[in-house]
Amino acid sequence: MAWETVIGLEIHAQLSTNTKIFSGASTAFGAEPNTQACAVDLGLPGVLPVVNAEVVRLAVRFALATNSSITERSQFARKNYFYPDLPKGYQISQMALPIVGPGELTIFDGEDNQKTIRITRAHLEEDAGKSVHDLFTGQTGIDLNRAGTPLLEIVSEPDLSSAVEAVAYAKKMHALVRYIDICDGNMQEGSFRCDANVSIREKGSDVLGTRSEIKNLNSFRFLERAIDFEVERQIDVLEGGGEVMQETRLYDADRDETRSMRSKEEAFDYRYFPDPDLPPLLVEQSFIEQVRASMPELQADRAKRFVNDYELSEVDANTLTSERPTADYFEATLAASDSALAPRLAATWVMGEVFSRLNSDGLTLEQSPVDATALAGLLDRIQDNTISGKIAKSVLDNMWESGEPADKIIADKGLQQITDTGAIEAMIDEVIANNPEQLAEYRAGKDKLISYFIGAVMKASKGKANPGELNKLLKPKLDG
Amino acid sequence: MDIHTKSLAEQAELLQQRKVSSVELCQHYLDRIDRLDSQFNSLITVDAERALAAAKRSDEKLAKDEGGPLEGLPLIHKDIFCTDGVLTTCGSRMLENFTAPYDATVVQRLQNQGMVMLAKANMDEFAMGSSNENSYFGNVINPWKVGTVPGGSSGGSAAAVAARLAPVATGTDTGGSIRQPAAFCGLSGIKPSYGRVSRYGMIAFASSLDQAGPFATTAKDCAMMLQAMAGFDERDSTSSDEAVPSYTAGLDQSLEGLKIGVPSEYFAEGLDPLVAKAVEQAIEEFRQAGAHIKSVSLPNQGLCIPAYYVVAPAEASSNLSRFDGVRFGHRCDNPVDLEDLYKRSRAEGFGDEVKRRILIGAYTLSAGFYDAYYLKALQVRRLISDDFQKAFNDVDVILGPTTPTAAFALGDKKDDPVSMYLNDLYTVSANLSGLPAMSIPCGFADGLPVGLQLVTNHFEEARLLQVAHQYQQITDWHTRAPEGLD
Incomplete structure (x- = not known):
């Protein structure tokens, strides 16, 4: 039955x-x-x-x-x-x-x-x-x-x-x-x-x-x-x-x-x-x-506002607003930014990096070792190209452990991106000089090898080369 | 010294003029208590030391021309009011050793006015009774006649004032517990409108009916007392924020033109002819003083006792649940388990009448009976209240006997609860409809005082007191005192 x-x-x-x-x-x-x-x-x-x-x-x-x-x-x-x-x-x-x-x-x-x-x-x-x-x-x-x-x-x-x-x-x-x-x-x-x-x-x-x-x-x-x-x-x-x-x-x-x-x-x-x-x-x-007038914003209204004001997708807006502390944390991050932090960048980091760390440590957002202000401090450095997203993840790990602000960790460890074109060019030249076989293959039409060269330059820069600059400079040099 | 023959108002004047000190006055009453109360058993706790210390403080204030009209005057509290640091038994074995860590609002207010508590009065257990035979601390004897009850439940307060062991006392009235003993003991006693006096710290019997009020020899003394007791209290959600008028200012207004209603239902079966005669004589005196007497009808009068004995026990059954032997009060020896603790603590701690009412109340509230009893009683209550409102369209005050008979002999009704309950025949309606009502002496039946009941509309205590006071200006029943108590 x-x-x-x-x-x-x-x-x-x-x-x-x-x-x-x-x-x-x-x-x-x-x-x-x-x-x-x-x-x-x-x-x-x-x-x-x-x-x-x-x-x-x-x-x-x-x-x-x-x-x-x-x-x-x-x-x-x-x-x-x-x-x-x-x-x-x-x-x-x-x-x-x-x-x-x-x-x-x-x-x-x-x-x-x-x-x-x-x-x-x-x-x-x-x-x-x-x-x-x-x-x-x-x-x-x-x-x-x-x-x-x-x-x-x-x-x-x-x-x-x-x-x-x-x-x-x-x-x-x-x-x-x-x-x-x-x-x-x-x-x-x-x-x-x-x-x-x-x-x-x-x-x-x-x-x-x-x-x-x-x-x-x-x-x-x-x-x-x-x-x-x-x-x-x-x-x-x-x-x-x-x-x-x-x-x-x-x-x-x-x-x-x-x-x-x-x-x-x-x-x-x-x-x-x-x-x-x-x-x-x-x-x-x-x-x-009187109570209605002092009513906190409800989830559905807040999600709608996130879509309109921050141009987030409906799915992201719903995720961020499903619990009030999450939405509060997200908006506090935006508010604490010293530049005009892109809402989507903040949303991605809150839902991704912050939440995965909270989950694996079994913590609630209120217990997070990295508060909204600290997170804003990190994301600002991504936005102004001081560090790459990849480096930022390791900085966040460090912040999570030490409780220190992003700027201090970046400075102490010398993690600033290399955006100086001369320095990047020098590294590219060195990599090309050390890899003649790959260069020949590339020039013979194996376009995919460009990622090999990107990886090699990144490795040489210890991950600090600005990816945008690198892409811009590398291709002309490979093409000769 | 014969100062105990004087009213509270007269004693106040003597204190203000320093013709007597508060210490002298209180000591005088404490001596009388010492000498006389063994005959009446009207008191449960006497605290002379505390009283004299308070009296001394009052004298210091009086010497500096401080304090209000009640400064330094002695009183007795019914043992239902919690008193910080002094035993509060409520007439029960359950609270034989209970001392509250707070004062009832009534106690606090009177204390703030400088009144000195001499003692706490005997009462029917948890205010349930009409003869004071239900006290764990023994019967109270009516000072007017050996072997006679003083009425109840505030029997100790009434007997004490009648024996002039204090000029005034507090009481509580759930179905007549101030007015009936006032009638039996030849005193003036007022039950104010529901909500007029705070119930905080007054051990609850039936919360929707309970009201505190004073006993005194005169209506004027009642007015002085009520003035201090009445008023909104933020600790009692059922207390009224209606402004308290002066209760003494209008006392001298004449009775000329007053419209008095006499309910025909009050002069029906069950009324002792001697009581009827005294009341009729009082009506005649009012007429001669210029009042218009009109016949009114309270058609649902016959439903008062049944409705009352559903509502009051129902509320009581719940109110008395807190006496469970867990946190305070009587606890049985060596309970074997929780159920045993509850059963024996309550079986040992409560007397028969209290148990009877808890059983009635639990029954009428139980599933399947609630609509037929409690809900029905609430509907009847509304009808009774409507009857009064209709009558008050035509008259200012309703007048009749307070009780069907004068005081009865000890033991007379003890084994017949229903005949005991009929004592409340004329009084419960004021509680059911929340109206202020008063009993004043209006004569004697076979040497025992007869009470005249006056009822006015909600919050018209001032008028009630004025009518009573005016009556006392043309009669002298209120000045009579039991003999042989010098």
């Missing part, structure tokens, strides 16, 4: 605010346990939540970036359950009236076709604390630093039909939240994590199968593997005559499998109800316009 996969994702994006969603405590990552939890975060008796206005601004920004509707009067609700790292015994979230309503995000599926994924909703909520199980024997430690950290939970419709598509959607969303500067996207620190709702059905059927929910996938690789595993598992269950259970499952990265966490019967009854401590959240049109 042929099966098709149906996937919906819930993405938790931690909003980049300095303070928590309902208190003034800091959200900085990595502090000593329980040093960033105030009375409100601890859920002490009598304390009350007050909404951080910044989270509203960031949620509206998200809505504007995804063509989503914005709820004029949204409402916080309490999700009640007991857990030691949930101080109040309930999580303040949004249920019936989320701040962001339906929207959409367009992705490229596995075959490079565009596909629009519907966003069901996005709502504001507070994160829980952390239970620490491995530090104390027989006891569990509770760290409430994270309690009250603002989250935007972005829920998609079940429009994704493969693990590859799910990853494409998650990556696009990851790029988007960083583009609009609402989330730092740090997956290791848990700032961006996914739950996947996965089901399968007979190909062509329009009835959804029973789904399982895989929780807390904190890397794209795990997301893909967990879905692949889960789809296979469900196929095995159904083809074996069994029934897929509605349940919550956990992905175990070490064993590369999903495991049941709790069944539908064991599912909590969260007893949602509107939080009486928080009046409805009003978002006025004037506020929306």
